[in-house]
Amino acid sequence: MVWRRAPPNPLESVRESYMGSYPSPNRDRPMTQTAPITQDVLTIPRKLPDGPINLVGLTRNALREVLIAHGTPEKQAKMRVNQIWQWIYQWGVRDFHAMTNLAKAYRAQLAENFVVTIPEVVSKQVSADGTRKYLVRIAGGHEVEVVYIPETDRGTLCISSQVGCTLTCSFCHTGTQKLVRNLTAGEIIGQVMLARDDLNEWPKPGEPAGERPRLISNIVLMGMGEPLYNFDNVRDAMKIAMDGEGISLSRRRITLSTSGVVPEIAKTAEEIGCLLAVSFHATTDEVRDTLVPINKRWNIATLLDTLREYPRLSNSERITFEYVMLKGVNDSDADARRLVQLIKGIPAKINLIPFNEWPGSPYQRSDWERIERFADIIYKAGYASPIRTPRGEDIMAACGQLKSATERSRKSRAQIEAEAGL
Numbered sequence: 255m256v257w258r259r260a261p262p263n264p265l266e267s268v269r270e271s272y273m274g275s276y277p278s279p280n281r282d283r284p285m286t287q288t289a290p291i292t293q294d295v296l297t298i299p300r301k302l303p304d305g306p307i308n309l310v311g312l313t314r315n316a317l318r319e320v321l322i323a324h325g326t327p328e329k330q331a332k333m334r335v336n337q338i339w340q341w342i343y344q345w346g347v348r349d350f351h352a353m354t355n356l357a358k359a360y361r362a363q364l365a366e367n368f369v370v371t372i373p374e375v376v377s378k379q380v381s382a383d384g385t386r387k388y389l390v391r392i393a394g395g396h397e398v399e400v401v402y403i404p405e406t407d408r409g410t411l412c413i414s415s416q417v418g419c420t421l422t423c424s425f426c427h428t429g430t431q432k433l434v435r436n437l438t439a440g441e442i443i444g445q446v447m448l449a450r451d452d453l454n455e456w457p458k459p460g461e462p463a464g465e466r467p468r469l470i471s472n473i474v475l476m477g478m479g480e481p482l483y484n485f486d487n488v489r490d491a492m493k494i495a496m497d498g499e500g501i502s503l504s505r506r507r508i509t510l511s512t513s514g515v516v517p518e519i520a521k522t523a524e525e526i527g528c529l530l531a532v533s534f535h536a537t538t539d540e541v542r543d544t545l546v547p548i549n550k551r552w553n554i555a556t557l558l559d560t561l562r563e564y565p566r567l568s569n570s571e572r573i574t575f576e577y578v579m580l581k582g583v584n585d586s587d588a589d590a591r592r593l594v595q596l597i598k599g600i601p602a603k604i605n606l607i608p609f610n611e612w613p614g615s616p617y618q619r620s621d622w623e624r625i626e627r628f629a630d631i632i633y634k635a636g637y638a639s640p641i642r643t644p645r646g647e648d649i650m651a652a653c654g655q656l657k658s659a660t661e662r663s664r665k666s667r668a669q670i671e672a673e674a675g676l
């Protein structure tokens with residue numbers, strides 16, 4: 255696979271306006287415009303040249319190591335990790351001076367060497383249906399999108415794992431954006447933290463656990479990027495999300511969606527143990543090769559063989575098969591019947607996704623009657639086949655539409671610059 259070097263971002267020097275009231279801890283920091291964007295998919299170094307170390311995204315072991323390396327006595331390290339962890343991930347506190355169960359001198363020592371910082375919210379849009387979309391800036395000036403979808407019985411946060419994507423699925427707008435880089439674990443868990451900030455979801459220090467309803471009850475790794483091409487960072491971030499002393503989300507409330515990176519699937523079961531969703535979208539290799547080109551590398555039969563093992567390895571109930579409904583492409587009765595045959599023996603749910611059109615998209619959404627008929631065939635074969643209600647379409651936050659707003663805002667800024675004679 256050919257990885258590309260990131261093109262220079264012409265907008266790095268453009269300060270964008272804040273549409274929300276997010277109290278970003280980064281707001282007064284200088285932008286890290288010159289942070290190195292390393293070749294390929296390597297993540298940027300955690301410690302930027304001459305900068306303090308960001309504690310967000312470190313595993314407990316890594317946190318212990320950096321504390322010891324910066325003067326915490328080894329015999330105190332475990333206790334310090336617990337205390338700092340709780341402040342950061344349970345209470346959402348990012349100022350060392352507010353960590354009141356630490357001695358003043360120790361707080362000052364921490365502040366000298368470390369920061370607790372998360373990606374910066376550049377803008378927030380709220381859809382008529384309550385869906386929130388955040389445009390988020392990470393080190394290097396790049397942007398990813400994060401979507402919060404409130405429902406009656408849950409609140410789902412859709413997070414990104416890469417800037418852009420290499421996989422060029424032909425129905426997906428994100429796939430038209432070249433990969434820039436992988437996100438660090440801190441940038442991945444940071445998306446959860448910034449959404450908690452915006453939703454005012456952090457409990458107050460000392461508040462008993464479970465006092466307030468969880469606004470973010472579920473995380474889905476379905477935003478920009480292929481999570482299994484950034485495995486280690488995704489794993490570390492999700493371990494932090496699951497840690498009982500912090501954000502404390504059950505592994506059954508985290509769903510990782512892959513296009514079918516077969517070699518990493520068993521590892522996902524063993525090292526993360528979350529639920530798995532697969533962007534399936536077709537019932538023949540011929541069609542899937544076009545819609546999800548990674549199929550040329552790992553075809554339907556190979557993928558299904560691997561998926562059959564997943565529930566046992568991860569001790570999870572079922573796999574979600576995502577199936578985007580494209581008019582005249584993959585939505586026939588024969589497709590529905592083939593799908594049922596293919597997944598036979600796999601505990602599964604099939605999520606039918608009415609295609610969300612984006613400017614220049616080569617496909618159309620299947621007619622509603624067609625989607626219902628397709629769902630009916632699957633349902634009668636014994637599988638749950640919910641039709642996903644498009645959410646946040648008015649702000650281009652629906653599935654497969656991410657990136658669009660970024661592009662639009664880029665265009666308008668370019669226009670503004672042109673008008674200003676820049």
Ligand code: SF4
Nearest residue numbers: 419422423426429479
């Ligand atoms: S569907 Fe997922 S894997 Fe495919 S191009 Fe879009 S973001 Fe990448």
